Amino acid sequence: MAFFDKLGETISSKSKEVAQKAKDLTDVTKLNAQVSAEEKTINELYFKIGKAYYESHCDGPVEPAFEELFGQVESARQRITQTREQIREIKGVRLCPGCGKEIGDDVAFCPNCGHKNEVPQPEDAQSQAEAADVCPNCGAQLMEDSAFCVQCGTRVRPE
Numbered sequence: 001m002a003f004f005d006k007l008g009e010t011i012s013s014k015s016k017e018v019a020q021k022a023k024d025l026t027d028v029t030k031l032n033a034q035v036s037a038e039e040k041t042i043n044e045l046y047f048k049i050g051k052a053y054y055e056s057h058c059d060g061p062v063e064p065a066f067e068e069l070f071g072q073v074e075s076a077r078q079r080i081t082q083t084r085e086q087i088r089e090i091k092g093v094r095l096c097p098g099c100g101k102e103i104g105d106d107v108a109f110c111p112n113c114g115h116k117n118e119v120p121q122p123e124d125a126q127s128q129a130e131a132a133d134v135c136p137n138c139g140a141q142l143m144e145d146s147a148f149c150v151q152c153g154t155r156v157r158p159e
Helices: 002-057 064-091 125-130
Strands: 093-095 102-104
Touching (some): 002 064
């Protein structure tokens, strides 16, 4: 029986050690998660500090240590602006000068703010003259059997 008692004590002892190691591992994992959360907070604060510094100094003299970084930010902003313009060209839209929302290239009034927008006229006047039905006021292509121009509202056919 002594053998089984000793075996039971050994198993009990090892079980307690395993349980303690599991608890320690859990505690370490929790603490590592807390460290990671604090590091993330610090990185977010660094980002906010950097952005605030950039915004407060981008129009004035820049310290030599930051000149290259400021230049890289400005270059990236210009590339973003150009890329967005290319996207608008592909989509056939432009920005409303009144509210800044995207509107169709052929929209005379912004559906968001009502701002009157200049509708680009066809570059070739001859192509406008060759069109079967064009508005005499704005030159827009008329829809078949339209009584009014959809671009400027001019009556194009008598009642």
